[in-house]
Amino acid sequence: MKHLLSSHDLSVDEIVGILDVADHMAEINTRSLPKVPALRGKTIASVFFEDSTRTRLSFETAAKRLSADVMTFMASSSSLNKGESLRDTIETLSAMGVDAMVIRHKSSGVPLTMTQWTDAVVINAGDGWHQHPTQGLLDAYTVTREFGTKDSLSGRSIAIVGDIKHSRVARSNIDIFRRLGAHVVVVAPPALLPKNIESWGVEVRNTIDDVVGEVDALYMLRMQLERMDSSIVPKLTEYCALYSLTPERAARMGSGAILMHPGPINRGVELIVDPTDVPGSRILKQVTNGVNVRMAVLFTLLGSGATTVLQQGGES
Amino acid sequence: MKHLLSSHDLSVDEIVGILDVADHMAEINTRSLPKVPALRGKTIASVFFEDSTRTRLSFETAAKRLSADVMTFMASSSSLNKGESLRDTIETLSAMGVDAMVIRHKSSGVPLTMTQWTDAVVINAGDGWHQHPTQGLLDAYTVTREFGTKDSLSGRSIAIVGDIKHSRVARSNIDIFRRLGAHVVVVAPPALLPKNIESWGVEVRNTIDDVVGEVDALYMLRMQLERMDSSIVPKLTEYCALYSLTPERAARMGSGAILMHPGPINRGVELIVDPTDVPGSRILKQVTNGVNVRMAVLFTLLGSGATTVLQQGGES
Amino acid sequence: MKHLLSSHDLSVDEIVGILDVADHMAEINTRSLPKVPALRGKTIASVFFEDSTRTRLSFETAAKRLSADVMTFMASSSSLNKGESLRDTIETLSAMGVDAMVIRHKSSGVPLTMTQWTDAVVINAGDGWHQHPTQGLLDAYTVTREFGTKDSLSGRSIAIVGDIKHSRVARSNIDIFRRLGAHVVVVAPPALLPKNIESWGVEVRNTIDDVVGEVDALYMLRMQLERMDSSIVPKLTEYCALYSLTPERAARMGSGAILMHPGPINRGVELIVDPTDVPGSRILKQVTNGVNVRMAVLFTLLGSGATTVLQQGGES
Numbered sequence: 019m020k021h022l023l024s025s026h027d028l029s030v031d032e033i034v035g036i037l038d039v040a041d042h043m044a045e046i047n048t049r050s051l052p053k054v055p056a057l058r059g060k061t062i063a064s065v066f067f068e069d070s071t072r073t074r075l076s077f078e079t080a081a082k083r084l085s086a087d088v089m090t091f092m093a094s095s096s097s098l099n100k101g102e103s104l105r106d107t108i109e110t111l112s113a114m115g116v117d118a119m120v121i122r123h124k125s126s127g128v129p130l131t132m133t134q135w136t137d138a139v140v141i142n143a144g145d146g147w148h149q150h151p152t153q154g155l156l157d158a159y160t161v162t163r164e165f166g167t168k169d170s171l172s173g174r175s176i177a178i179v180g181d182i183k184h185s186r187v188a189r190s191n192i193d194i195f196r197r198l199g200a201h202v203v204v205v206a207p208p209a210l211l212p213k214n215i216e217s218w219g220v221e222v223r224n225t226i227d228d229v230v231g232e233v234d235a236l237y238m239l240r241m242q243l244e245r246m247d248s249s250i251v252p253k254l255t256e257y258c259a260l261y262s263l264t265p266e267r268a269a270r271m272g273s274g275a276i277l278m279h280p281g282p283i284n285r286g287v288e289l290i291v292d293p294t295d296v297p298g299s300r301i302l303k304q305v306t307n308g309v310n311v312r313m314a315v316l317f318t319l320l321g322s323g324a325t326t327v328l329q330q331g332g333e334s
Numbered sequence: 335m336k337h338l339l340s341s342h343d344l345s346v347d348e349i350v351g352i353l354d355v356a357d358h359m360a361e362i363n364t365r366s367l368p369k370v371p372a373l374r375g376k377t378i379a380s381v382f383f384e385d386s387t388r389t390r391l392s393f394e395t396a397a398k399r400l401s402a403d404v405m406t407f408m409a410s411s412s413s414l415n416k417g418e419s420l421r422d423t424i425e426t427l428s429a430m431g432v433d434a435m436v437i438r439h440k441s442s443g444v445p446l447t448m449t450q451w452t453d454a455v456v457i458n459a460g461d462g463w464h465q466h467p468t469q470g471l472l473d474a475y476t477v478t479r480e481f482g483t484k485d486s487l488s489g490r491s492i493a494i495v496g497d498i499k500h501s502r503v504a505r506s507n508i509d510i511f512r513r514l515g516a517h518v519v520v521v522a523p524p525a526l527l528p529k530n531i532e533s534w535g536v537e538v539r540n541t542i543d544d545v546v547g548e549v550d551a552l553y554m555l556r557m558q559l560e561r562m563d564s565s566i567v568p569k570l571t572e573y574c575a576l577y578s579l580t581p582e583r584a585a586r587m588g589s590g591a592i593l594m595h596p597g598p599i600n601r602g603v604e605l606i607v608d609p610t611d612v613p614g615s616r617i618l619k620q621v622t623n624g625v626n627v628r629m630a631v632l633f634t635l636l637g638s639g640a641t642t643v644l645q646q647g648g649e650s
Numbered sequence: 651m652k653h654l655l656s657s658h659d660l661s662v663d664e665i666v667g668i669l670d671v672a673d674h675m676a677e678i679n680t681r682s683l684p685k686v687p688a689l690r691g692k693t694i695a696s697v698f699f700e701d702s703t704r705t706r707l708s709f710e711t712a713a714k715r716l717s718a719d720v721m722t723f724m725a726s727s728s729s730l731n732k733g734e735s736l737r738d739t740i741e742t743l744s745a746m747g748v749d750a751m752v753i754r755h756k757s758s759g760v761p762l763t764m765t766q767w768t769d770a771v772v773i774n775a776g777d778g779w780h781q782h783p784t785q786g787l788l789d790a791y792t793v794t795r796e797f798g799t800k801d802s803l804s805g806r807s808i809a810i811v812g813d814i815k816h817s818r819v820a821r822s823n824i825d826i827f828r829r830l831g832a833h834v835v836v837v838a839p840p841a842l843l844p845k846n847i848e849s850w851g852v853e854v855r856n857t858i859d860d861v862v863g864e865v866d867a868l869y870m871l872r873m874q875l876e877r878m879d880s881s882i883v884p885k886l887t888e889y890c891a892l893y894s895l896t897p898e899r900a901a902r903m904g905s906g907a908i909l910m911h912p913g914p915i916n917r918g919v920e921l922i923v924d925p926t927d928v929p930g931s932r933i934l935k936q937v938t939n940g941v942n943v944r945m946a947v948l949f950t951l952l953g954s955g956a957t958t959v960l961q962q963g964g965e966s
Contacts, residue, residue, distance in 0.1 A: 303429075391721055391746060
């Protein structure tokens with residue numbers, strides 16, 4: 019494993035391995051000095067062609083806790099405005115001596131294409147509708163640790179609700195959840211389902227009411243309000259009537275069932291309930307786990323030693 | 335003292351204690367290696383919903399000299415543009431494992447409200463017209479060290495000139511200066527005085543000419559040019575005639591009297607004189623002291639040991 | 651040598667000395683832990699009044715590899731928008747305790763002017779049409795190391811093609827290349843040559859075809875597309891006919907001849923050929939050398955010891 023471009027590149031053993039390393043990172047993050055020298059001297063570049071403060075800060079925090087140096091490149095302030103090609107930009111950053119690039123781009127496949135242009139490790143932090151593999155991993159970490167079922171989601175059911183068609187989060191999560199053994203249900207208006215949904219190995223249901231009381235995890239996707247304006251999508255009130263989580267629906271969640279969301283939340287759209295009023299909400303736990311899992315990904319791809327080096331503390 | 339939200343939260347002993355710690359920091363900043371490992375492994379987030387490069391860099395410099403990691407969050411590049419609530423933003427940053435948040439926001443009371451949403455230490459770096467407590471502390475540090483009167487401003491008079499009504503700096507400084515024993519005079523057009531100014535324990539004068547030759551410190555506030563356009567404020571020329579510091583007025587300052595300003599200066603408005611031509615100007619000294627005092631605040635709120643740890647050098 | 655404002659400030663011995671230090675830095679950058687503690691505790695501020703992600707990241711990477719702290723100040727997010735003077739900005743940053751300022755500004759002479767306002771070391775990272783001395787140094791490093799002629803370019807010919815008149819890169823490079831002994835040829839439309847070109851000690855040729863097969867190094871300048879719209883400059887198609895590097899022209903480059911460009915490339919303008927198809931292209935090598943040379947400049951201006959301190963590794 020040289021890069022992390024897609025959940026599909028990872029075997030189940032590799033997924034389980036990363037989640038195990040994330041357990042070490044979670045322990046580090048509870049220390050009074052939550053920092054280890056594992057990646058000292060490495061330079062990790064955030065290369066964001068789409069704005070995402072949340073994901074960028076999560077990766078950069080992870081990098082700093084491993085004592086790596088961070089270089090932040092945001093497209094809006096870059097030479098791309100002056101007509102430089104994407105290839106030139108990537109090759110230039112690479113020539114400065116970057117060990118890994120964490121990239122977000124609005125077009126599917128850009129991280130894969132980048133690997134032709136750089137010797138650095140490439141980590142996909144979201145490309146178009148395609149993939150967001152660290153989100154899939156952090157969510158798998160969240161559900162397995164929540165349910166105490168480390169290497170497996172066998173016998174567990176997870177419903178993913180919202181705009182499946184345009185969601186890279188849905189693609190990464192469905193793949194990982196299924197291969198860990200979960201039964202995955204998707205709930206979306208027909209216009210927001212991909213055409214080949216039959217081939218994804220998921221069950222399709224028509225409204226959140228069909229699943230809210232049954233599943234072990236309810237995963238609400240962020241609704242892109244922009245799409246609401248287009249004619250193919252139902253109007254907001256119609257959408258909310260069938261697909262939003264309301265206080266009434268949240269009250270019907272099973273005891274022990276958890277609520278998840280990749281953030282940022284669109285309050286009043288997919289979540290009409292305040293998540294702090296939902297005892298099963300693990301939305302903030304996902305954020306905390308995001309740092310643990312991204313530390314694990316960076317360490318797995320860039321670290322030279324076994325996890326015993328993570329025992330060292332104090333030095334940073 | 336868990337947070338620093340307002341000057342009013344601090345007892346006189348606590349104020350004097352922070353200024354004493356700032357003396358240690360001033361010593362560190364004269365070393366050839368001005369850095370100590372006191373906050374190694376801590377993460378300090380700058381959370382700025384209003385642009386202020388000056389204050390942000392001062393805090394971030396302070397944090398780095400204490401070997402903390404810094405995370406910068408600026409609202410303009412954030413999810414708030416996508417409809418995420420302030421609460422979600424704060425909870426998300428907090429869930430990433432932040433030890434302290436330094437916040438600036440245009441609305442009074444936001445830092446206090448934030449303390450409900452995070453376990454991190456919250457430091458108010460300016461909220462609306464309300465408070466800017468580290469400015470009050472660094473200004474108190476500047477005047478006490480200037481006058482050699484460490485724990486007291488007894489017998490000293492300080493005039494604050496300008497838009498008192500809309501100034502968080504005025505509110506923090508008047509409170510701290512008075513409780514350290516200073517006689518505080520405010521000089522402002524009636525429209526730029528708060529309605530309850532009588533209850534503030536200050537003397538009110540009508541023009542800078544009434545005070546310039548008498549006070550030990552002349553504190554010029556930044557004039558918000560935006561307000562000049564509104565009908566309640568006198569026109570710029572009328573304002574300058576009564577309230578600006580001109581070369582003639584500066585020449586009338588007492589020997590030993592000092593000139594202060596929180597920055598950034600509006601040249602040609604509140605300062606018509608070039609401050610580098612005023613021997614008593616301590617405006618740049620305030621900037622230097624700002625780093626010392628913010629190191630002291632961060633150390634007091636986040637450090638685990640006594641100031642003896644500040645003797646250690648070389649390790650960073 | 652206190653500052654680095656212009657190539658003209660450097661003696662040939664000083665130029666050669668910096669390039670020698672850059673050899674040490676190149677060695678450091680091949681280590682598995684490419685970091686040395688040479689500038690630990692120093693604060694280096696990037697002060698960019700013109701956007702240049704490439705140059706800024708090159709300097710900041712160089713600073714971090716020497717273990718310095720970095721402070722980034724970009725004018726668009728600064729108080730200058732509020733009417734603060736340039737002098738106040740520089741004095742304020744300086745008062746925070748900055749050891750060096752790396753400045754880019756659209757006006758010639760600003761870095762020199764700044765030296766009146768700060769005790770910090772000032773490094774010119776490009777000022778108007780005037781100078782870009784670290785570009786000249788990194789390009790001299792690239793050609794001398796490429797040709798294996800460490801201290802000299804005697805007997806070598808270098809053609810610089812494009813908008814000489816408005817180019818700070820041309821001014822710095824011509825000066826350094828010539829003083830190291832190179833024969834320098836400039837190729838440009840008459841309207842893009844400075845009026846006093848005769849006094850520059852260079853040969854003037856009329857089209858790239860006159861030089862492409864003869865010179866040891868072909869240095870293509872970035873064409874500012876904005877200027878193409880103005881009436882004094884030939885239309886783009888006419889310009890390209892005489893001055894762009896096409897695949898046909900690239901094929902006529904001598905064996906051993908190298909292609910250089912300061913970046914960012916305007917593909918389809920000065921380079922119609924894809925540089926990755928030109929075996930002699932050293933464009934990415936320039937980027938790598940940029941980090942080495944900027945480390946050497948920072949170390950030379952801020953380091954306190956001999957280069958023996960660069961032998962130390964592992965500590966950062």
